[in-house]
Amino acid sequence: MQSVDLIIHARWIVPIRPRSVLRDHALAVHGGHIRAIGPDEEIRARYTAAHTTQLDHHVLMPGLVNAHTHAAMTLMRGLADDLPLRTWLHEHIWPVEGRFVSPEFVAMGTELAVVEMLRGGTTAFNDMYFFPEAAAEVAQRMGMRATIGHVIIDFPTAYAANADACLQAAADLLPRLRQMPLIRQSIAPHAPYTVGDAGLRGARDLAKVEDLPVHMHVHETACEVQEATDRDGMRPLARLARLGLLDQHFLAVHMTQLNDEDLAICRDSGLRVAHCPESNLKLASGMAAIAVLRQQGIGLAIGTDGAASNNDLDMLGELRTAALLAKGVSGDPTAFPAWEALEAATLGGAEAIGWGAETGSLETGKAADCIAIDLDHPATFPVYDPVSQVVYCAGRDQVSHVWVNGNPRIVEGRAVDWDTQDLFARARGWAQRIREKDNDA
Ligand SMILES: CSC[C@H]1O[C@@H](n2cnc3c(O)ncnc32)[C@H](O)[C@@H]1O
Numbered sequence: 001m002q003s004v005d006l007i008i009h010a011r012w013i014v015p016i017r018p019r020s021v022l023r024d025h026a027l028a029v030h031g032g033h034i035r036a037i038g039p040d041e042e043i044r045a046r047y048t049a050a051h052t053t054q055l056d057h058h059v060l061m062p063g064l065v066n067a068h069t070h071a072a073m074t075l076m077r078g079l080a081d082d083l084p085l086r087t088w089l090h091e092h093i094w095p096v097e098g099r100f101v102s103p104e105f106v107a108m109g110t111e112l113a114v115v116e117m118l119r120g121g122t123t124a125f126n127d128m129y130f131f132p133e134a135a136a137e138v139a140q141r142m143g144m145r146a147t148i149g150h151v152i153i154d155f156p157t158a159y160a161a162n163a164d165a166c167l168q169a170a171a172d173l174l175p176r177l178r179q180m181p182l183i184r185q186s187i188a189p190h191a192p193y194t195v196g197d198a199g200l201r202g203a204r205d206l207a208k209v210e211d212l213p214v215h216m217h218v219h220e221t222a223c224e225v226q227e228a229t230d231r232d233g234m235r236p237l238a239r240l241a242r243l244g245l246l247d248q249h250f251l252a253v254h255m256t257q258l259n260d261e262d263l264a265i266c267r268d269s270g271l272r273v274a275h276c277p278e279s280n281l282k283l284a285s286g287m288a289a290i291a292v293l294r295q296q297g298i299g300l301a302i303g304t305d306g307a308a309s310n311n312d313l314d315m316l317g318e319l320r321t322a323a324l325l326a327k328g329v330s331g332d333p334t335a336f337p338a339w340e341a342l343e344a345a346t347l348g349g350a351e352a353i354g355w356g357a358e359t360g361s362l363e364t365g366k367a368a369d370c371i372a373i374d375l376d377h378p379a380t381f382p383v384y385d386p387v388s389q390v391v392y393c394a395g396r397d398q399v400s401h402v403w404v405n406g407n408p409r410i411v412e413g414r415a416v417d418w419d420t421q422d423l424f425a426r427a428r429g430w431a432q433r434i435r436e437k438d439n440d441a
């Protein structure tokens with residue numbers, strides 16, 4: 001008998017890789033990692049555990065990976081709705097960010113985001129926001145895995161005066177964030193329309209030297225592509241290719257505008273796409289051609305975007321929207337089948353944000369980042385196929401347990417380590433100040 005920290009018995013385990021549904025199996029966890037997966041009886045016979053969790057009507061699966069968000073923007077949720085991207089950014093979001101964004105703002109907003117995401121079954125997120133050190137510290141302290149982007153943007157912000165200052169801030173911060181075990185880093189130029197060629201070359205070089213992925217909004221709207229084409233004589237993606245940014249470590253967020261030339265660039269470079277269907281729908285930015293991207297073999301991940309454009313950080317909801325929207329857009333019900341969508345929301349996301357070797361699937365040796373969803377609920381009854389239930393009908397209120405690196409974060413639907421009421425009390429102060437300033441404007 002081997003002794004391990006934890007054994008989780010579940011009615012169904014969906015490990016993602018291999019693509020299978022295991023009935024009445026168990027996961028043995030030790031030192032934060034998956035030691036074994038096997039039939040209940042076999043695990044009982046081989047292991048004794050300090051803790052055992054019995055999940056009789058639950059599906060156990062890898063945690064969801066939010067492949068694109070701006071975590072701190074929870075503090076701006078519902079501040080400016082029903083607007084197109086440009087008006088939303090220029091007239092509402094950027095002015096508020098200009099007045100309020102600080103390390104304290106980012107820490108508070110990220111704390112709220114981490115609680116929302118963990119409660120909804122997300123165990124890792126890919127962030128792009130100002131003051132990345134504040135976001136990294138919160139994620140590490142609260143026990144959530146994250147890839148934190150070093151933002152690059154040309155115009156002056158509370159964070160940095162220009163792209164050069166952003167690059168310097170990134171270079172200075174990199175060694176400190178490398179000390180945080182749950183944190184990886186990326187270089188995050190905001191978008192082709194906010195970063196000039198010099199800033200993009202700097203981002204490319206820093207990413208190459210430091211061996212980091214690049215995370216960027218690309219082709220979010222038709223307007224972005226048209227304006228760039230008029231100005232530069234080429235589409236933004238072609239410009240990024242010419243500048244040498246695109247390879248398998250590049251994560252292109254949104255990509256709602258794709259012609260044949262763009263698709264060839266995607267295929268040839270090996271870049272990955274983070275699909276954010278709800279933000280795209282709400283801002284009426286456009287809709288990504290997921291069926292076409294799949295046919296071309298492009299790696300897909302799913303993200304919520306920030307809570308100011310979604311307006312939630314609910315990856316189960318996002319996954320369902322992605323699976324449904326792809327069918328509506330293509331007129332083909334097989335465009336994004338449940339299994340493919342679930343893979344994009346887990347392993348595809350982990351690979352896209354630089355954690356593919358550690359998380360995204362339940363495999364021996366990987367980190368025990370796993371969630372349980374209780375299917376004994378009117379919304380998910382009866383169960384013919386647990387994957388169908390997870391993708392097409394389970395709600396985040398059904399997420400009962402969440403572990404990150406074997407560390408319980410949510411147990412029986414409740415947060416283990418933090419007081420949600422205290423969090424709300426602190427966040428309310430920020431909302432009050434933002435509301436007052438917004439009314440003055
Ligand atoms: C430079 S930090 C990130 C920057 O991005 C802004 N933002 C949030 N959502 C979107 C989006 O969908 N498209 C473009 N930019 C977005 C956010 O407000 C920050 O300023």
Ligand SMILES: [Zn+2]
Nearest residue numbers: 069217305306
């Ligand atoms: Zn975004």
